[in-house]
Amino acid sequence: MKQLTLDIGLARAPSLASFLAGPNEAAWKHLQLWAGNPTRSPVPTYLWGPSGSGKTHLLKAVEESLREQGASAGWLDPAMVEPPGFDERWAVVLMDDVHLYSAVQQHAAFSWFVQAQALQRGVLAAGLLPPAHLKLREDLRTRLGWGHVFQLHVLSEPERRSVLRQAADARGVFLSDEVMDFILHRFSRDLGSLMQLLDHLDAYALQAQRAITIPLIKAMLEDE
Numbered sequence: 001m002k003q004l005t006l007d008i009g010l011a012r013a014p015s016l017a018s019f020l021a022g023p024n025e026a027a028w029k030h031l032q033l034w035a036g037n038p039t040r041s042p043v044p045t046y047l048w049g050p051s052g053s054g055k056t057h058l059l060k061a062v063e064e065s066l067r068e069q070g071a072s073a074g075w076l077d078p079a080m081v082e083p084p085g086f087d088e089r090w091a092v093v094l095m096d097d098v099h100l101y102s103a104v105q106q107h108a109a110f111s112w113f114v115q116a117q118a119l120q121r122g123v124l125a126a127g128l129l130p131p132a133h134l135k136l137r138e139d140l141r142t143r144l145g146w147g148h149v150f151q152l153h154v155l156s157e158p159e160r161r162s163v164l165r166q167a168a169d170a171r172g173v174f175l176s177d178e179v180m181d182f183i184l185h186r187f188s189r190d191l192g193s194l195m196q197l198l199d200h201l202d203a204y205a206l207q208a209q210r211a212i213t214i215p216l217i218k219a220m221l222e223d224e
Contacts, residue, residue, distance in 0.1 A: 027150035044123035049152030055126035083108035092122035
């Protein structure tokens with residue numbers, strides 16, 4: 001059965017508080033401390049794991065946490081064809097999907113890494129593979145691997161079902177078993193997307209003054 005990816009432009013920014021850690025608690029706790037004081041240690045952090053395990057959510061959550069503290073961050077991902085030069089105003093450097101970097105992006109990433117380290121700025125990166133398996137230039141690959149490395153795991157369906165149920169109960173939202181099955185089988189496994197879906201469903205149901213049912217979900221998606 002084909003899964004929908006859910007791209008419905010919801011407003012809530014990713015946050016560390018909204019990350020549902022499950023088996024990824026060690027990485028989550030590390031980043032909570034890290035985001036509170038990213039310059040306390042020059043040792044970089046690297047996250048790796050499959051799609052849907054929360055890598056981008058965590059990087060965006062750290063970026064949002066820093067923004068709330070009045071700090072800025074350098075951001076690099078494969079969509080940035082011509083990365084800017086390093087900015088000394090950045091408190092940290094965030095690098096997403098490093099396994100997809102082009103030669104130009106690898107050059108920029110290495111430059112950012114070196115300058116961030118020289119200025120005692122934090123570096124947080126994420127990719128699909130562990131450092132040893134990254135097909136990147138050697139000087140960048142070894143730097144990504146010499147600090148804290150955490151493997152992230154996708155939550156199992158029972159774990160996602162439990163988390164979704166708890167999140168719905170916390171909002172005072174009732175989700176029938178039929179609705180839960182529909183959501184978990186038709187939408188992305190990414191928990192950030194599922195939580196966004198729940199937020200959107202809650203708001204849509206309140207506006208329509210209807211209970212959350214499968215027809216209501218389909219109607220909401222047709223309205224997007």
